[in-house]
Amino acid sequence: MSNIKLDHAVHYANDLDDCIKLFKEKGLTAFRGGSHTKWGTYNALSYFGLFYVEFLGIEDLELAKNPEEDNLLVDDAQKFLPGNEAFGRVALRTNDIEGVRARLLHKGAKASEIIAGKRMNAEGQLIQWRMMMIDGDFNGLPYPFFIQWNSPDEERFRTMTETGVIRPHPAGEVKIDSVWFTVSDPSSAAAHWQEYFDFVPEKPSANNTAALSIGSQKFVFEKGNKNGLSKLVFRTNSQALQGNSFGIGQGEYKFIPDMERDKL
Incomplete structure (x- = not known):
């Protein structure tokens, strides 16, 4: 399944301003996004290139x-x-959401209809996209969902940088490295996602994890009872962040030096 990239991770939160404040204390930029007027939710965002963390709360x-x-x-x-x-x-990003949906349906996935999404940002601008969900789960692990933005990646990055949506973090350079899931059976979960999404498997690990490559990032599955996303790992040149981690609710944010990726 070609041209799929890691887009963002959703973190449910009761108080968006508390999340923004904690990120600021760690030298990370986060800000109010806007309201989803069809759904009663609202968000705050923190960008690391085109990848971002979406703190999602209930507004109405x-x-x-x-x-x-x-x-x-x-x-x-x-x-x-x-x-x-x-x-x-x-969330996984694609420029061919119709093709992705057709291939997933062929593989037996319960792919939803493609719907239009929109929200108003803090500047009153309308942000639009198309999205598709996958119902069900694999042994309790929810599936990713897919999103297609209205502009190509290069144009979005340029525009979002020029308008200050993507902005430097005071702590230094920070990039997403890997997304970690705790699951009851790491090998089976990785094999199933490989089958559905055509991700490239990484070499078997000695520490009872299984991993899949998605571009320059990876999904790592480790044994546990949660059956869900548990941790985001970032590479950074920030001396203040390297080797540290912090939590918001049950979600963990971990920071490693760039050269330590292969040691995970």
Whole structure:
């Protein structure tokens, strides 16, 4: 399944401003995104290149309970919050969402219809995209969802940098390295995602993990009871961040020097 990239990770949160404040204390830039007026949710964002963390909260509970359009992310938000501020699903980016959907349906996945998404950002600008969810799970592990933005990556990066959406982190250079999932059976989970999404398997690890490459990043599956996304690992040149980690609710953010990737 060609031309799939890691786009963002969803972290459910009760208070977006608390997330922004904690990131700021760590030297990381985060800011209010906007409102999803069809779904009753709102977000805050932190960009690391085109990859970003989306802190997603419920802004209008009544609308979230009866959204204008069904959306698994909104369903997940109500299941998680307020008691479980944890990572939700990971988003994959494509420039051929129709083709991706057709191939997933052929493989037996319960791919949703493609729907249009939109939100107003803090400057009052309309941000639009198309998205597709995958219903169900594999042994309790929720599937990723897919997103297609209205502009090519190069144009989006240029525009978002010029407008200050993508901006430097005071701590220094920070890039996403890997997304970690705790699952009951790492090898089976990795094999299933490889089959569905055509990711490239990495060499077997001696520490009871399994990993798949997605471009220059990787998905790592380790044994545990959560059956979900548990940790984001970033590479950084920041002396203040290297070797450190912190949590927001049940989600962990870990920072390693650039040269340590192969030691994970």
